[in-house]
Amino acid sequence: QSALTQPASVSASPGQSITISCTGTSSDIGAYKYVSWFQQHPGKDPKLLIFDVNIRPSGISDRFSGSKSGNTASLTITGLLADDEADYYCNAFTSSFTHVFGTGTKVTVL
Amino acid sequence: EVQLMASGGGLVQPGGSLTVSCAASGFSLSSYWMHWVRQAPGKGPEWVSRINQDGSMINYAESVKGRLTTSRDNAKNTVFLQINSLRADDTGVYYCVRDLREFNYWGQGTLVTVSS
Numbered sequence: 432q433s434a435l436t437q438p439a440s441v442s443a444s445p446g447q448s449i450t451i452s453c454t455g456t457s458s459d460i461g462a463y464k465y466v467s468w469f470q471q472h473p474g475k476d477p478k479l480l481i482f483d484v485n486i487r488p489s490g491i492s493d494r495f496s497g498s499k500s501g502n503t504a505s506l507t508i509t510g511l512l513a514d515d516e517a518d519y520y521c522n523a524f525t526s527s528f529t530h531v532f533g534t535g536t537k538v539t540v541l
Numbered sequence: 542e543v544q545l546m547a548s549g550g551g552l553v554q555p556g557g558s559l560t561v562s563c564a565a566s567g568f569s570l571s572s573y574w575m576h577w578v579r580q581a582p583g584k585g586p587e588w589v590s591r592i593n594q595d596g597s598m599i600n601y602a603e604s605v606k607g608r609l610t611t612s613r614d615n616a617k618n619t620v621f622l623q624i625n626s627l628r629a630d631d632t633g634v635y636y637c638v639r640d641l642r643e644f645n646y647w648g649q650g651t652l653v654t655v656s657s
């Protein structure tokens with residue numbers, strides 16, 4: 432199972448919006464609604480932002496939203512803040528009953 | 542308070558074996574799927590294994606299949622990961638993770654270093 436494909440980096444200014452894509456196949460993202468997104472600051476554990484494609488856990492800002500179209504899932508961050516500067520990873524359930532993470536995207540707030 | 546404490550990491554020679562444990566507190570382990578996720582230095586997380594609530598269903602990533610064994614002891618609120626035939630690319634922090642969806646919680650990982 433190959434890692435899901437994400438852009439290596441995305442950058443934007445404070446207040447702007449960004450979208451991070453996560454491309455898989457018809458055996459993972461395209462097959463199920465089980466896509467999660469995690470944020471990881473340097474030296475910290477990953478933090479769940481989105482599960483089941485577009486559901487935010489309690490306590491997660493509504494500036495974070497998720498979506499999916501075909502074999503590609505997306506995470507959108509609106510009103511970018513300095514604290515959003517971090518690495519972001521998608522994760523999907525697969526038809527082999529395994530999970531797979533994305534390659535990761537480094538978000539830089541200019 | 543929910544806690545997941547991994548232990549058992551350390552320096553291991555190539556070809557050796559290691560068992561990592563993860564003790565849960567503040568919740569009942571028996572109610573959740575548990576996952577093992579590892580992260581090599583400077584790299585992203587890699588999913589390696591999952592085990593269902595009663596241990597009757599276990600899945601492994603293709604990259605580790607045949608060398609890893611995941612198990613759990615719900616009475617002791619603990620999950621285990623045994624790694625055999627350790628290689629340099631097994632080096633990383635090993636996390637036990639409760640659920641990857643709504644009830645997600647990451648424990649404190651344990652560092653496994655494979656080197657001679």
